[in-house]
Amino acid sequence: MKAVEAEPEEAGLLKRLGPGLVTGAADDDPSGIATYSQVGAQFGYALTWTMLFSLPLMIAIQEISGRIGCVTGRGIAENLRRHYSPWLVRTIVVLLLVANTINIGADLGAMGAAMRLLIGGDQRLYTVVFGVVCVLAEVFISYANYARTLKWLTVVLFAYVAVVFSVHLPWQQALSATFVPRIALNSAGAMALVAVLGTTISPYLFFWQSSLEVQERMRRGVEPGCLSPETAAPQLKRIRTDTMVGMCISNVIAVFIIYATAATLHAKGITTIQTSAQAAEALRPIAGPLTFVIFATGIIGTGLLAVPVLAGSSAYALAETFRWREGLDQKLEKAKWFYGAIAVSTLVGVALNFTKLDPVKALYWSAVVNGVLAAPVMAVIMLIAGNEQIMQELKLRGAIRVMGWLATLVMVVASVAFFVL
Template sequence: MATEPEIGTSEPRSLLTVLGPGLVTGAADDDPSGIGTYSQVGAQFGYGMAWTMLFGFPLLASIQAICARIGATTGRGIAHNLRRHYHPALLRTMVMLLLIANVINLGADLGAMGAALALLVPGPALAFTVMFGIVSVTAEVFIAYTRYARILKWTTLSLFSYVAVVFVAGVDWGAALRGIVIPSFAFDKDHTMALVAVFGTTISPYLFFWQAGQEVEEQHRRHTKPLCIAPRTAGPELRRIRTDTLVGMGFSHLTALFIIIATAATLHAHGVNDVTSAAQAAEALRPIAGNLAFALFAVGIIGTGLLAVPVLAGSAAYAVSETFRWTEGLDRKPREAKAFYGVIAVATLGGVALNFTGIDPMRALYWAAVVNGLLAPPLMVVTMMIARNPRIMGRLTIPPRLAFGGWLSTAVMWAIALLFLFG
């Protein structure tokens, strides 16, 4: 079996310095719309669907590590590599679907953040939604990338609020452990939709574009060359990517698991089986688990939203800019990458505007899941083809073990997409 290149050495680095794109990507996976999905699963099925987090972790970790390696090895994002090596129609279709899904997700996340703040502070939820949209765009456009990357990294701490909720929720740990390690599934409409929702929320195309793009950003920040050009640095860098991705995706799945457990122990245990939003989940916790659990849940929605919104907008900007060969990158000044930052602003404010249309937010999330569910499988196939192509990756094509994980993840997402369409 192929092994990682061991060429070159590097000084030992602390875990905190190693963590970066993978940690932020994993934490952004638990966005407010994802929190709503996990809350619904916990409320509806109790601990019965907790196993999906254990099952999904290696799948997400594999495909995200592959996307990160593509960015680090080629020095280009997913869309750029698609444009150079595949038919333009494929690229345009992928990017258009990504943009549609991201704007819908942005609208749902910003709306959830506004509703969560309205639960904590008296005021109109729509006004808070607009405020969060403006704050997110301003920060992403005008804060220097080095500082902004640190802000995103520290924002991941907001996810610990869900760890705290579990410890005030009165969990039946025996039942929770059985739900985690013993799969339970019935081939009925409710279980099928829950499975589709969980994996559609967890393995999302915007994460692919973002993590690959962030690896390229990190090379610019550190003034290093792509690994295909500087293979002597490959060994240490690929080990960093592996650690960063495993920790980030593990953090993501552990947080999602805590949300399922917390809502199972509170909402499901008290007969509350239907949750239509993350904010409703927070409100429903108050009379059952107390004000502390309610406040922690609501604050977590806002914190994860502040992390996820720039990731959603940024991934769209990377994809669109690479498609049209625009200057791109968060390390660029606004005047150097006007179109790139313009996409960030338009996507975010488009999400804000959706909250004024009267569209049912759960219906919007449903269609976002449809688009993501249809987009992810073919995009994962193309991603795997890129990662295994020596013309693109040189001698740093992904090793067989990682390729197996990537193809398994792809097969699972194809199966879920077909289940979604024909189940």
């Protein structure tokens, strides 16, 4: 049984970080690592600038998602259910559930493959173990301890910084490509750009951060912002800081993954990587066993962080849609449907690894669903955040509103390009 425990005081900036930090770190999941590895292997450093380009867009839409949870005291799905057509919320939640479950399966499979590369053994057995561990952690560890665990687990991302410093990197060339955009005017370059945007700006992150802000508000004993707008400023400032730190860490790590694979795989003529485990294995003869071990261990660590976020975002969306009792601070017997959704989505993800479904094709279709879903969900988020009836005095205004709509427009263009290409 999950006990509710008081969280010890954390000092300084760390205390202000939470949903945004974990959301940003979860964005660099094994599937994301595979995408960034492929970009580095195929194009070298040429597309590194895309991570800087996407950063302000990520920050804007994730901060807006967090604001919705903080101000209304409800997640995105519940706001949709209360204020928009039932068919809209159900369609979005079903698509989210499909994409998340496929992504969970791919991430767990990548974790199992990475463990097999490290110590040998049965990849499928490791996949099952990782899936069960993720479910048990979400269900039985108290929210205070679980939130702290996820927060500290973000440290594993810096494994990819270590990888870069363990290989020879032409820093002038890498930094030039990072800060000076070079657009590849061909279908492969455009497709890679779409893939990066689709991997970086994903719908499950919107739902997770919004719902977790509701959870954080309850944990801190703070009223929804719309009930006391005069005291909401500190909470909105915390969300902005938290989101900026989380998204910056996410994209900096993505840059280092591109650097690492560009300096090793691309430099040796290896230009095709389909999974994160393949990227790790390809590094071994080129960059040495230490680099391989760090890279593979990072895949497992990021998966342990990302899989619960994927399953949790599905559970929150379903609970808000069907009015189930929800929250990682709830005891199992009081939120059976919520925890059941976490368990089912994770275990179905495990089961996908025992079918004939090609994991690369599964990720492709997951990207298709996310591509279809991202732009309309972002548009709905912007409508919610700008609706005075919902947000009252704290409705979205100014520069962040402009950035939110710009991010939405970019994802519309990316989605169209995905299907055209």
